[in-house]
Amino acid sequence: MKKFLPAILFTVFAFSMIIVIMGFNPIGDPHLPGYADFVSSPISKHQVVKQADSIALHYNRHACSDTGAMDIIAAIIFDYRGYDTLFETTVLFTALIGVLSIIGVKES
Amino acid sequence: MSGQKDKKESEYWSGIVIQLVSRIMCPFIIMFGIYLITHGHLTPGGGFQGGVTIAASFILFALAFNKKEGRQMVPSFWLKCGASGGILIYIGVGLAGILLGYNFLANKVAGIFPRGLPGELLSSGSIFWINIGVGLAVASIFTDLFFSFLEERPDETCLKTKQELPYRRRWSDVDRNGLK
Numbered sequence: 001m002k003k004f005l006p007a008i009l010f011t012v013f014a015f016s017m018i019i020v021i022m023g024f025n026p027i028g029d030p031h032l033p034g035y036a037d038f039v040s041s042p043i044s045k046h047q048v049v050k051q052a053d054s055i056a057l058h059y060n061r062h063a064c065s066d067t068g069a070m071d072i073i074a075a076i077i078f079d080y081r082g083y084d085t086l087f088e089t090t091v092l093f094t095a096l097i098g099v100l101s102i103i104g105v106k107e108s
Numbered sequence: 109m110s111g112q113k114d115k116k117e118s119e120y121w122s123g124i125v126i127q128l129v130s131r132i133m134c135p136f137i138i139m140f141g142i143y144l145i146t147h148g149h150l151t152p153g154g155g156f157q158g159g160v161t162i163a164a165s166f167i168l169f170a171l172a173f174n175k176k177e178g179r180q181m182v183p184s185f186w187l188k189c190g191a192s193g194g195i196l197i198y199i200g201v202g203l204a205g206i207l208l209g210y211n212f213l214a215n216k217v218a219g220i221f222p223r224g225l226p227g228e229l230l231s232s233g234s235i236f237w238i239n240i241g242v243g244l245a246v247a248s249i250f251t252d253l254f255f256s257f258l259e260e261r262p263d264e265t266c267l268k269t270k271q272e273l274p275y276r277r278r279w280s281d282v283d284r285n286g287l288k
Binding site: 064066067068069071073074075077078079082083085086089090092093095096099100103 | 148151231234246249
């Protein structure tokens with residue numbers, strides 16, 4: 001049983017990961033919000049500025065009503081990009097665990 | 109030898125002026141850090157900045173006095189509890205959305221946490237609680253990193269061999285006038 005546990009866990013996680021990936025938007029789809037006009041039309045300076053403005057304007061207009069936070073930066077960091085901040089904190093925690101495992105914990 | 113070591117550990121690392129100033133400033137720095145954390149959704153700031161500010165006050169206190177005095181303010185066990193508890197608060201806020209049938213870290217659609225008027229302290233749903241969790245974690249982690257580097261004992265805890273290690277320069281060797 002102990003031998004096959006890693007294989008079973010690997011299969012379960014691999015299947016769940018494949019299911020999640022199948023739900024993604026197709027990679028390079030020109031209709032995604034990030035780069036819709038950027039891909040489908042010839043690139044001009046005006047177009048790039050317009051596209052960059054559109055997502056910034058979206059945050060400016062909807063951040064407060066979406067999250068209720070007055071600070072747009074907090075709304076983006078902790079709500080729109082909540083996963084990013086969670087794993088940033090986890091990186092710090094992992095650094096602490098690495099230091100403690102090398103240096104050692106003082107037991108008293 | 110042991111008596112000499114104890115005497116060395118109880119010595120202060122800084123002069124009386126630095127001790128007095130840091131003793132006065134530490135509560136205000138901690139208060140400013142708590143303000144940065146709890147008002148992260150209203151003003152510039154947030155969990156990371158406030159946590160680092162709180163950690164800086166503990167580091168300042170330890171540098172002004174010595175290792176022992178700094179450790180008395182922040183015991184090792186509570187630092188590790190804070191580091192783990194802060195991340196657990198974050199994950200718990202995220203899982204609260206799942207328990208009600210929404211996405212992980214769902215804020216507005218779930219409506220679990222109080223969403224007051226924008227501008228109030230208890231507004232913006234989960235962002236307020238996430239800020240508190242991140243601030244707790246970051247403050248504990250940075251303070252614990254500092255004290256871990258300060259109290260490193262690689263010869264006793266990590267290495268299994270009994271052979272003598274070359275002597276390392278430590279903080280306790282640093283006198284007020286320079287290296288001994």
